[in-house]
Amino acid sequence: GESVGLHLPTLSVQEGDNSIINCAYSNSASDYFIWYKQESGKGPQFIIDIRSNMDKRQGQRVTVLLNKTVKHLSLQIAATQPGDSAVYFCAENEGFQKLVFGTGTRLLVSP
Amino acid sequence: NAGVTQTPKFQVLKTGQSMTLQCAQDMNHNSMYWYRQDPGMGLRLIYYSASEGTTDKGEVPNGYNVSRLNKREFSLRLESAAPSQTSVYFCASSERGPPYGYTFGSGTRLTVV
Numbered sequence: 588g589e590s591v592g593l594h595l596p597t598l599s600v601q602e603g604d605n606s607i608i609n610c611a612y613s614n615s616a617s618d619y620f621i622w623y624k625q626e627s628g629k630g631p632q633f634i635i636d637i638r639s640n641m642d643k644r645q646g647q648r649v650t651v652l653l654n655k656t657v658k659h660l661s662l663q664i665a666a667t668q669p670g671d672s673a674v675y676f677c678a679e680n681e682g683f684q685k686l687v688f689g690t691g692t693r694l695l696v697s698p
Numbered sequence: 699n700a701g702v703t704q705t706p707k708f709q710v711l712k713t714g715q716s717m718t719l720q721c722a723q724d725m726n727h728n729s730m731y732w733y734r735q736d737p738g739m740g741l742r743l744i745y746y747s748a749s750e751g752t753t754d755k756g757e758v759p760n761g762y763n764v765s766r767l768n769k770r771e772f773s774l775r776l777e778s779a780a781p782s783q784t785s786v787y788f789c790a791s792s793e794r795g796p797p798y799g800y801t802f803g804s805g806t807r808l809t810v811v
Binding site: 621632 | 729801
């Protein structure tokens with residue numbers, strides 16, 4: 588069943604393409620950022636994180652870029668696969684135990 | 699499998715009924731959280747427990763109560779359910795909160811009619 592809204596921004600890509608999902612965050616004092624993936628009917632799953640003293644971090648097929656000047660975060664997925672289809676959320680840490688989530692972007696991957 | 703377990707997975711309540719959502723983690727995490735997820739909105743924090751024996755309000759605590767029963771378990775109670783509480787509820791745990799990552803349960807879909 589669907590666990591998120593019907594009006595999320597949607598990114599449609601072909602299998603094998605690179606995907607870039609963007610997120611604008613609100614608090615310039617946020618010191619830590621996370622990307623989560625949520626498949627239909629499941630809970631969010633950690634993908635990658637980055638601290639505010641970094642501007643880039645790479646994982647397996649994923650890269651997170653942080654631009655503190657414009658308060659922008661992006662998630663790049665290389666060689667996107669159908670299994671990457673999901674809703675992706677960014678989250679920022681605004682303070683003690685205060686992780687704030689964005690509304691999400693739906694990624695649709697066509698074979 | 700290690701992780702966060704939520705029960706029940708689905709529930710339908712009538713307005714005014716009460717119920718408790720259960721959450722347990724087996725990762726020896728100190729911090730636990732309850733979020734709700736509504737269409738078009740991000741996850742919103744209802745309550746959290748930074749460590750065993752403590753609980754604090756999050757962004758949307760009204761209409762809810764919580765109990766940190768022990769280090770493993772963190773329950774969420776709706777004393778008098780309202781249609782506005784129709785949502786998907788997620789429990790999460792973390793070793794100590796940010797910058798440590800969160801592990802989420804699979805959610806409880808609650809409908810209040």
